[in-house]
Amino acid sequence: MAIIEIDKHSGYCFGVVKAITKAEEHLGNKEELYCLGDIVHNNMEVERLEKKGMQTVDYNEFANLENKKVLIRAHGEPPSTYKMAEQQGLELVDATCPVVINLQRRVRKAYQEHKNDGTQIIIFGKPGHAEVNGLVGQTQNTAIVVEHLPDLVKVDFEKPILMFSQTTKSLEEYRQVVEVITTRINSAVSFEHYDTICRHMSNRVPQIRNFAAANELVLFVSDAKSSNGKSLYKACKEVNENTFFISGPDDISELDVAGFDRIGISGATSTPRWLMEEVRHEIEKKLQASVESAQEL
Ligand code: SF4
Known part of the structure; x- marks a missing residue:
């Protein structure tokens, strides 16, 4: 044979393991638990946890929840989600991956330091992806999302650029984007780029x-x-x-x-x-x- x-x-990477472990801890205590978005991109695992009592909600449903317990998955969320939760009396079980939390902090810091000097913050990532939304939210939604090379049309090469990557992007594509920006940017302005792709x-x-x-x-x-x-x-x-x-x-x-x-x-x-x-x-x-x-x- x-x-x-x-x-x-x-x-699973450790970020997903942590989120599922947190969900199971609460479900094991027979607590009512909602999850904002699929806890993991796998229907069978979502169904397994839903059988234990977890309820997955989308953003519209989240907006109508009050005084409930909601899990934030490993991808993280923008500050607006935390604000809504506070206003709606929601208790958050925050399972944002520590690697993503660290990246959110770096993007926020970069935004605070450069918001008035014309620097463009680029997030190399997939538009609409939860992690990317969480990162763009750190910049008052001013960051430019670049997923593929043609998206660079949104960038002004006469102004400084600071670029971070979504943790799950391909290293090869990241290097291609860096190369094209390096060639096209006015040599008199700065281009800083941070490979924040998760090594896992x-x-x-x-x-x-x-x-x-x-x-x-x-x-x-x-x-x-x-x-x-x-x-x-x-x-x-x-x-x-x-x-x-x-x-x-x-x-x-x-x-x-x-x-x-x-x-x-x-x-x-x-x-x-x-x-x-x-x-x-x-x-x-x-x-x-x-x-x-x-x-x-
Ligand atoms: S940052 Fe890495 S460890 Fe964290 S959830 Fe993403 S892939 Fe997993």
Whole structure:
């Protein structure tokens, strides 16, 4: 039978572990708990916690809550959310990742120091992403969000620039943006850039490439809406053509897993370990069934 290995580097980062642990502490005490946005970009994990009593609310629903307990997930929130919570008598369980808190502080400090000198603060990140909203909120919503090179059209290259990155962006794209700004900016003005990409994320790419190379078949487990999942899957597929994106054990029935000596299971930073274990169990069942049917012939 094939060796089936779960990638030891895959699964939750410590920021997500902390948020889920906090949620479970409150749910374990049978307390009513709301979560502003999905606690993690994985529907199955959200459903598991909702079965324990957690209720996920969007921003409209949040605006109508009063005197409730609300969890702030690892991505963090802008100051306006904390202000609303205060006005509505909400008790916040703040699970913002410490790395994100630190980044918010740096962006706020930069804004305070430069708000009157014409410096443009750029956040290299995905517009509308919760973490990016939290960072832009530190600048009274004046920061310019750049996701891809064409977005640099929003930037004035005659004025100083200070750039930070969303923690989950790709290091490679960050370097490209830095390079283009360096070439285009007026040499008489300053350009400071801070690579604030979380190393838990950037290290995952070389790690997953090694993992993909070491296995004949790779099953990448992730929710389709996880952007981190999409980029890690891409990195895996570039190294090993035999890589398949699945959302859980139910997808195994569609795949041919027989005939491989080494099968690897990996996932996004939002993929729970229990889900990858279930995938492993499903593969074992399928391989066993194919051995048994071969013996019957
Ligand atoms: S990826 Fe990094 S910054 Fe983001 S939640 Fe995880 S540990 Fe925190």
